[in-house]
Amino acid sequence: MASVVIYTRQFCGYCSAAKKLLETKGAKYVEHDATYAPDVRQKMIEKSNGGTTFPQIFINNIHVGGCDDLQALERAGKLDGMLAA
Template sequence: MMQKVLMYTTGYCAYCTRAEMLLKQKGVETIEKIRIDEDPAERDAMMARTGRRTVPQIYIGQTHVGGFDDLAALERAGELTPLLNQ
């Protein structure tokens, strides 16, 4: 069974789009998106939860992956598919 994916994002974010494309290629059908540009409280919550200020911030299940570069590094290392399918 595929893990739930949550992504903190903004209205226009090229790295968010690239992350979404990679996840879709890996078979992820649904990504829960939290728009931090529409709600300052969500930005504060993201920063408290992740310790980071930039988007995207991606969670696969309970695992904080990080941003697009972190996601792409997992893919290159062959670790993204196993994480998605835990």
């Protein structure tokens, strides 16, 4: 199973939707909540090459993007392959 990391913040509908999609796929993920942690947010921005919106998702250290990007991978039939790698 792939290594999945997701940077989130509390009360974020997109974060909840992304986590729900990952959970329906049976993917385990490491969540970093940046709500009250500016250092975690800064690390997310650096790791994602400037991504400041939530969530920011990484699969096998590859920056996928946000919730819309994750859902686009699912619609294109590519998410399962990435999660299986």
